[in-house]
Amino acid sequence: MGMASSFYEYYLNWAGPARRAYASGLALQLPPGYARAENVVVCGMGGSGAAGDYLAALSAAYGGLPVYVVKSAEPPRWCRGSLVYAVSFSGNTRETLNCASRAYRLGANVVAVTTGGRLAAWARRVGVPVAVVEEAPAPRAGWPQLFYTMLGSLKAAGLIQVPSSHVEESIQLLGDREKAEAEARELVEWLLGSSGRLVILAPEPYYPVAVRMRSELAENAKLAADTGQVPEIGHNMIEAWAAGGDARVLVLDPGEEPWSTLLHQVVGLARPASVHVVKLRGGNMVSRMVWGTWLAGLASVLYALRKGIDPERIRTIKAFRSVVEGTTGWDALD
Amino acid sequence: MGMASSFYEYYLNWAGPARRAYASGLALQLPPGYARAENVVVCGMGGSGAAGDYLAALSAAYGGLPVYVVKSAEPPRWCRGSLVYAVSFSGNTRETLNCASRAYRLGANVVAVTTGGRLAAWARRVGVPVAVVEEAPAPRAGWPQLFYTMLGSLKAAGLIQVPSSHVEESIQLLGDREKAEAEARELVEWLLGSSGRLVILAPEPYYPVAVRMRSELAENAKLAADTGQVPEIGHNMIEAWAAGGDARVLVLDPGEEPWSTLLHQVVGLARPASVHVVKLRGGNMVSRMVWGTWLAGLASVLYALRKGIDPERIRTIKAFRSVVEGTTGWDALD
Known part of the structure; x- marks a missing residue:
């Protein structure tokens, strides 16, 4: 490499x-x-x-x-x-x-x-x-x-x-490299094994993580994605997604209510072709945001390497x- | 109807x-x-x-x-x-x-x-x-x-x-129904005649119009779109778009510099399959934003009607x- x-x-x-x-x-x-x-x-x-x-x-x-x-x-x-x-x-x-x-x-x-x-x-x-x-x-x-x-x-x-x-x-979570690598690899397997328009979904407070993941995939893996935030998309985009049915959805789930339940229900209504859930680890909001950001970086680079793409070249x-x-x-x- | x-x-x-x-x-x-x-x-x-x-x-x-x-x-x-x-x-x-x-x-x-x-x-x-x-x-x-x-x-x-x-x-611009209808029809013809992932592009100050157009197309026309803002996408998404080449791009152009030139250059770099430019009419920013919003509404309803979709049903x-x-x-x- x-x-x-x-x-x-x-x-x-x-x-x-x-x-x-x-x-x-x-x-x-x-x-x-x-x-x-x-x-x-x-x-x-x-x-x-x-x-x-x-x-x-x-x-x-x-x-x-x-x-x-x-x-x-x-x-x-x-x-x-x-x-x-x-x-x-x-x-x-x-x-x-x-x-x-x-x-x-x-x-x-x-x-x-x-x-x-x-x-x-x-x-x-x-x-x-x-x-x-x-x-x-x-x-x-x-x-x-x-x-x-x-x-x-x-x-x-x-x-x-x-x-x-x-x-x-x-910061301590960033020490758990084994877990992060394992989860990044899982995400990459799903990306490689699924097809369709990629949508990254997050609840509103965590929406910046979805935007960052989209950028990381674009820059490192040259992979285009769209983003959506819950509950906002339930008031507009969900209508198009449910009609199209061609999306594959990556869900950033902070494991907090009401978000986890809402995310689950939104995905049910949107009826995507494929779903992968990334659990944002950590006992508080800062940690969960940082964990998702770390995974985005690791997965986007791993994806590039698996596809023979140079992640550093932009x-x-x-x-x-x-x-x-x-x-x-x-x-x-x- | x-x-x-x-x-x-x-x-x-x-x-x-x-x-x-x-x-x-x-x-x-x-x-x-x-x-x-x-x-x-x-x-x-x-x-x-x-x-x-x-x-x-x-x-x-x-x-x-x-x-x-x-x-x-x-x-x-x-x-x-x-x-x-x-x-x-x-x-x-x-x-x-x-x-x-x-x-x-x-x-x-x-x-x-x-x-x-x-x-x-x-x-x-x-x-x-x-x-x-x-x-x-x-x-x-x-x-x-x-x-x-x-x-x-x-x-x-x-x-x-x-x-x-x-x-x-x-508000006066909203009186020019003939021009708005003609431009909405033009936009609908392009939407019907092109294919690929739809991206709505706007310069940063006008980005809310792109987001609104995306929502109108989703709700009224059940059509999914992604949005992008210039210059931000030049720092990330453009890398994926240029690699993919499967996007059709709708450009919201306010006819102001440096935006018009930058939009033109960004589209050149992204090399989309098809491009349609909507000129945001009006002599100031409020007018141009309202004009784009009006067109989004009209075009999304016209598109639905042309496709036999009920724009009111969500x-x-x-x-x-x-x-x-x-x-x-x-x-x-x-």
């Missing part, structure tokens, strides 16, 4: 970067005014924005500030005084650079989260805090760095109410990044 | 309910404390939540308060002091009733937006304002009522910065609603 094997190994060893990122987030010193923000904005594309989606879900469930995620180049006009995380693993994502600099000019309290690049250089020049995160073989593989750094810094500033014991459990995404670099209408970073 | 024909006629005549809803939203008297909210939460399923998505996008683009949409039964824990619109066309959506009552108990400033039902009865009992909206043949057909009522009330309270002239233009969604009624774990409304 060569390179691919070391890529897989990196995913398998997420516990280390997760623990270090959380500690560094807790230690991040934000300027005093930052903690007076009334809301949090996360600017980031791909896995960076995904990390923001998780924080939004956690803050809604545990308590904290509203978290608003921007997956584009424009911050919301109302972001004056907001705490804005500008998140780009490489530090060179054009959309995020633009979002950061505009938010800064609008009077937001910006924090850069990055390994370096133009984002770190800009942040140091204008004097906003930079949370430097550890390198990884690819931005998507570095998800724990982004998520745990922001979670730690929000916790240190008293802006999110997730208990330390829940965070700790989520030719079309690179072409898109060049397109965005050449886009006029978004500022260069000043 | 019988019943179906009157359903279509209702969509075709959206200008009336839109105008009346906007006026009644402007006239809605909110208690003085409500305007001191730091954020807005919209609780609603299906088309009700969709109306919230539009407000979130408009407030981000024009200025106003952050709008946070909840498509489930639980309000965010941080919603004390938030302005919470509990939106249910029938007034009997269990998730929304639960969301409203919990938000109220958490200390949110709740407004009910509904034709009546249990939601209106509850709101009157506990003493929160009710914006009563006009009946329609189905909740999805009454979208203008929900959207324009909330937009008007946010504007009257000074919480969103959309200019009156932009709102006025959007058997599986009704079955889902019964399931939710019987769900334990969410409170009954107190």
Whole structure:
């Protein structure tokens, strides 16, 4: 497997970067005014924005500030005084650079989260805090760095109410590599053995995990999927799915009521061609989200390797990044 | 066409309910404390939540308060002091009733937006304002009522910065029935004449229109679609789409840069089997969003009629609603 094997190994060893990122987030010193923000904005594309989606879900469930995620180049006009995380693993994502600099000019309290690049250089020049995160073989593989750094810094500033014991459990779960590998392999067998339009279904609080799994399958395994959240899909998409009958459904089940029962019933109504249930392990919401994210990474890489696809190669995404670099209408970073 | 024909006629005549809803939203008297909210939460399923998505996008683009949409039964824990619109066309959506009552108990400033039902009865009992909206043949057909009522009330309270002239233009556009019908028919011809996985693509600020179109096609035409937003999909899904090549792509193009160019380039990279571009007409963002929403409704009903499907019949969604009624774990409304 060569390179691919070391890529897989990196995913398998997420516990280390997760623990270090959380500690560094807790230690991040934000300027005093930052903690007076009334809301949090996360600017980031791909896995960076995904990390923001998780924080939004956690803050809604545990308590904290509203978290608003921007997956584009424009911050919301109302972001004056907001705490804005500008998140780009490489530090060179054009959309995020633009979002950061505009938010800064609008009077937001910006924090850069990055390994370096133009984002770190800009942040140091204008004097906003930079949370430097550890390198990884690819931005998507570095998800724990982004998520745990922001979670730690929000916790240190008293802006999110997730208990330390829940965070700790989520990191400990990442030590159970045997179980994760076994479940990832099971998921891959189902993906290889079934056919039809793939839909990843999750209950609303866990919907960010479905979105992340969709991205991981696209990037690492070059496999397209759709996502759905319960109960929302019961009010629209289920009508089309039941009429079509060509979907295969991957269910992310947190093992909590009323979600488990509802998921079971929705699948019954949608009558898909095939169903696979992934149990999100862990004794709390953070842990279950992290477990699902870990499985998504492992399974997407394993699937690629089984199909002879290089999970590290993302030719079309690179072409898109060049397109965005050449886009006029978004500022260069000043 | 019988019943179906009157359903279509209702969509075709959206200008009336839109105008009346906007006026009644402007006239809605909110208690003085409500305007001191730091954020807005919209609780609603299906088309009700969709109306919230539009407000979130408009407030981000024009200025106003952050709008946070909840498509489930639980309000965010941080919603004390938030302005919470509990939106249910029938007034009997269990998730929304639960969301409203919990938000109220958490200390949110709740407004009910509904034709009546249990939601209106509850709101009157506990003493929160009710914006009563006009009946329609189905909740999805009454979208203008929900959207324009909330937009008007946010504007009257000074919480969103959309200019009156932009709102006025959007309502006037709804008078151009000939053009809308012609474009809806064109879209239907393309849908009928192409095959493959349908993907509806929109630039980020207009993404709520793609989500709404997906819902309309599911409910009225029983046709499944996936959605994608630019630039986000360029960072993940495009890799799978380019590898698969089996998608047909419907592009919602607002005719603004950098979006038009980016959409064109993304489609080039994704290399779909077939492409149809819908131009979102109108001289401003509100108008373009409303135009796309109108087309989605008209085209989804026309498609159903062409295929001999009853657009008003939603058997599986009704079955889902019964399931939710019987769900334990969410409170009954107190």
